[in-house]
Structure formats: structure tokens, C-alpha cells
Amino acid sequence: MTVDELHRARQEYDALVARGLKLDLTRGKPSPRQLDLANGMLEQPGEHVSAAGVDLRNYGGLEGLPELRAIFADALQVPVDQLLAAGNSSLELMHDAIVFALLGVVPGAERRWADSEITFLCPVPGYDRHFAVCERFGIKMAPVPMTPDGPDMDVVERLVAADPQIKGIWCVPKYSNPDGTVYSDETVHRLATMETAAPDFRIFWDNAYAVHHLTDTETAIADLLALAAEHGHPDRVFVFGSSSKITFAGSGVAFFGSSPANIAWWLSHTSKRSIGPDKLNQLRHVRFLRDADGLRTHMRKLADLIRPKFEVVDKILTAELGGTGLASWTSPAGGYFITLRVPPGCARAVVAKARGAGIALTPAGASHPYGDDPDDRTIRIAPTYPEPPELEAAISGLATCVRLVGAEKQAAG
Structure with missing residues (x-):
């Protein structure tokens, strides 16, 4: 790194700051144009009754509408009678699952989780809100490295076999947050069949991006719920999903x-906190999506809006950082995020420089438990919300920040 190169990098950054940008890439939010595609839900005619003739304006129906569960059953790989449709947030359901297990006794357990110290395995990089739930309840977190096939199963199998206090693992199996990793069939099989010291071990299978393909290829994953049952662990899997990034993020x-045992356990607890979900909203979804083919058609429309944004990110990063040795990044086939990796010790500095230039990013370290990325090199990019001109400005500005931090690091020796 020459003095001239460092000087040029600083000049580029000063010019970026002088633009007075105000851009936000912090969260994976649907854009207004994505949300507009679901506006037809607000115009659905007809009676407020289910296919079975139930008045949906009234109490009841904790399981949710069977016709809506049927639309999502194949995508989530759960039989209709083992799938519940609830409120608008899958994160809320994951939070509830932890609370119910802490304060109750899950099938197969000898005691409540709250009666002993427990640990969750956390594939990294991973989803910061999973980690926040654990922190909220004092659950210890043990990082597990991610591989191109999912979590490092050699590490997972060794840990769960040795420690009965390890009660769960967080998994985003398809187009994972933030890498876009798709779990291989072998990984899913090993998760289903591995021996665990805890008889009440649970896999929190957050299949948030089950239908969020960016290409015409609908990537498939092995059926964990069926495999676990086939190999004698029917209660091991908790599957979560939602329509929040499909229809309306705030009203999905x-x-x-x-398993049937876990569903009965869940309903016994949730019946104490609710007399039923918003069934009219569920009916709107049924009438708008119609069936599994209708869901697929809607997702293709969403992909047509989202795909160009991922292409913009890849194009700019390639043009501005390709071949520099200062960064690498993922090119996912689906999902909502791109992971940018910078040299070790640089992520926090890059995020700080970006913030100083008016570009808000998810905090460096958010992809790891306790906000601590030991290598300080992982940055999550959420490209879905901005319109292309804003996204181009943000990614180009981010590249400027990476070049400056890289130049300063090299100059410092």
C-alpha cells in the first residue's frame, strides 16, 4: 500500500461523506413495491366463514384455518394435521417455544428447562434475533461454524452427544440468514439421526425462506421432520415459518x-394465552393465494422484484472490490441477505466508516452470539428494501469504506 493509494482512498471517502447520504441496509424488510403485490388481500369479497362453515369473526380455532395450513404444508414439509397457523410473527412463536419449555415440560423431558442451566448451539454466522432470545432468558450459546453444507456436523454431533445441558440448536436450513446456505441432504440426515445426551433436545427449524427463491430453480431440502420420526426421534423437531415476507410483513x-405429541403440548400451553388467532387475516390469505400453485406464482412475482437488487450488489462489489483481496461475498440463490467478508479485524471499522457517511448497516458482530465475531470480518447486507438507485449508492459507498479501512490497515502494517 503506497502513500498515494492511502491518500486516494481518504479522498474518495471524504467525497462520499460530503454527499450527505441517508441510506439504510440494516434489516431484511420487504420494499413497498413488494408489499403492493399483496394489496389484493385487502379487497377480498365474500362471507366471513371458513370452508367448514365456521364464523371466523368469533373466538376459537387455535389450530388456525385448515385451508391455509394446506397451502403451506408442502413448502414447510409438515403434514397439515401437524401444522398450526397462528399470529403474524414466527419469531413470536420461537420465543413462545422457549418460554413454554422453560416453564413447562416438553415431551421426553424429565424437568423444566428453567430448572437447570441450558445451552443452545448457534451456527455462525447466524440470525441475531435467535441469539437475542437466548440472551433474554439467560440461555448459554455455543457457536458452531457454518460450512457450505450447513453447520459443521462433526462439531454438532460431538457436543450434543457429550452434554445433556445442550437442549437445542438454531437452524435456518434454506437460504440461511445471512449466508444464503442451503443445508445438504447429508446434514439434514445427520441432524435427524444423531444421538443426543439430552432426551428433550430440540431442533428449532426456522424455515423462514422456504419459498424465497431468486431463480427459476426451486431449491429443495430433505424432510427433517419425517426423517427424525423415521429414525426414532419424532419429537426432536420444531418447524417455524411465516408469510411475513410473502404478503404483508406486519400482517402475515x-x-x-x-410431531403430534409436540402439537398437543404446544396447544396445552398456548390455550392459556390466546383464544385463537386472527382468522379473518388467515381467510384473506386463503382467498388471495388460493392454493400452493397460487403461492408459487406470487413468489415468482416477488423474485422478479428482488433478484435485480441482488444482481446490483454483486455487480458493484465485483467492479469495485473484485481482485483487491479486500473482500469476498456470497451470491445466494434465495433468501434475503448477502454476507460480505472483509479482512480480519476490519468489520467494525467498515461499519463505523459507513455510518459516518450516512449508510446504516447491521452492527458488525450481530451475526454471532453476544454480538462478538471473534474474527471481526462479517458484515450482513440487506438489499431488499431500497430502490435500485439508493441501493447502488449504498453499495458503492460501502465499497469505498472497505477500501479505506483496508488501506489504513495495510499502512499500519
């Missing part, structure tokens, strides 16, 4: 699927 429908 969340789903919970599992």
Missing part, C-alpha cells in the same frame, strides 16, 4: 409444525 401468518 406464522406457522408452527411438529
Whole structure:
């Protein structure tokens, strides 16, 4: 790194700051144009009754509408009678699952989780809100490295076999947050069949991006719920999903699927906190999406809006950082995020420089438990919300920040 190169990098950054940008890439939010595609839900005619003739304006129906569960059952790989449709947030269901297990006794357990210290395995990089739930309840977190096939199963199998206090693992199996990793069939099979010291071990299978393909290829994953049952672990899997990034982010429908025993356990607890979900909202979804083919058609429309944004990110990063040795990044086939990796020790500095230039990013370290990325090199990019001109400005500005931090690091020796 020459003095001239460092000087040029600083000049580029000063010019970026002088633009007075105000851009936000912090969260994976649907754009207004994505949300507009679901506006037809607000115009659905007809009676407020289910296919079975139930008045949906009234109490009841904790399981959710069967016709809506049927639309999502194949995508989530859960039989309809083992799938529940609930409120608008799958994160809320994951939070509830932890609370119910802490304060109750899950099938197969000898005691409540709250009666002993427990640990969750956390594939990294991973979803910061999973980690926040654990922190909220004092659950210890053990990082597990991600591989191109999912979590490092050699590490997972060794840990769960040795420690009965390890009660769960967080998994985003398809187009994972933030890498876009798709779990291989071998990984899913090993998760289903591995021996665990805890008889009440649970896999929190957050299949948030089950239908969020960016290409015409609908990537498939092995059926964990069926495999676990086939190999003698029917209660191991908690499946979560939602329509929040499909229809309206604030008014979607969340789903919970599992074994019959776990479903009975769940309903016994949730019946104490609710007299039923918003069934009229569920009916709107049924009438708008119609069936599984209708869901697929809608997702293709969403992909047509989202795909160009991922292409913009890849194009700019390639043009501005390709071949520099300062960064690498993922090119996912689906999902909502791109992971940018910078040299070790640089992520926090890059995020700080970007913030100083008016570009808000998810905090460096958010992809790891306790906000601590030991290598300080992972940055999550959420490209879905901005319109292309804003996204181009943000990614180009981010590249400027990476070049400056890289130049300063090299100059410092």
C-alpha cells in the first residue's frame, strides 16, 4: 500500500461523506413495491366463514384455518394435521417455544428447562434475533461454524452427544440468514439421526425462506421432520415459518409444525394465552393465494422484484472490490441477505466508516452470539428494501469504506 493509494482512498471517502447520504441496509424488510403485490388481500369479497362453515369473526380455532395450513404444508414439509397457523410473527412463536419449555415440560423431558442451566448451539454466522432470545432468558450459546453444507456436523454431533445441558440448536436450513446456505441432504440426515445426551433436545427449524427463491430453480431440502420420526426421534423437531415476507410483513401468518405429541403440548400451553388467532387475516390469505400453485406464482412475482437488487450488489462489489483481496461475498440463490467478508479485524471499522457517511448497516458482530465475531470480518447486507438507485449508492459507498479501512490497515502494517 503506497502513500498515494492511502491518500486516494481518504479522498474518495471524504467525497462520499460530503454527499450527505441517508441510506439504510440494516434489516431484511420487504420494499413497498413488494408489499403492493399483496394489496389484493385487502379487497377480498365474500362471507366471513371458513370452508367448514365456521364464523371466523368469533373466538376459537387455535389450530388456525385448515385451508391455509394446506397451502403451506408442502413448502414447510409438515403434514397439515401437524401444522398450526397462528399470529403474524414466527419469531413470536420461537420465543413462545422457549418460554413454554422453560416453564413447562416438553415431551421426553424429565424437568423444566428453567430448572437447570441450558445451552443452545448457534451456527455462525447466524440470525441475531435467535441469539437475542437466548440472551433474554439467560440461555448459554455455543457457536458452531457454518460450512457450505450447513453447520459443521462433526462439531454438532460431538457436543450434543457429550452434554445433556445442550437442549437445542438454531437452524435456518434454506437460504440461511445471512449466508444464503442451503443445508445438504447429508446434514439434514445427520441432524435427524444423531444421538443426543439430552432426551428433550430440540431442533428449532426456522424455515423462514422456504419459498424465497431468486431463480427459476426451486431449491429443495430433505424432510427433517419425517426423517427424525423415521429414525426414532419424532419429537426432536420444531418447524417455524411465516408469510411475513410473502404478503404483508406486519400482517402475515406464522406457522408452527411438529410431531403430534409436540402439537398437543404446544396447544396445552398456548390455550392459556390466546383464544385463537386472527382468522379473518388467515381467510384473506386463503382467498388471495388460493392454493400452493397460487403461492408459487406470487413468489415468482416477488423474485422478479428482488433478484435485480441482488444482481446490483454483486455487480458493484465485483467492479469495485473484485481482485483487491479486500473482500469476498456470497451470491445466494434465495433468501434475503448477502454476507460480505472483509479482512480480519476490519468489520467494525467498515461499519463505523459507513455510518459516518450516512449508510446504516447491521452492527458488525450481530451475526454471532453476544454480538462478538471473534474474527471481526462479517458484515450482513440487506438489499431488499431500497430502490435500485439508493441501493447502488449504498453499495458503492460501502465499497469505498472497505477500501479505506483496508488501506489504513495495510499502512499500519
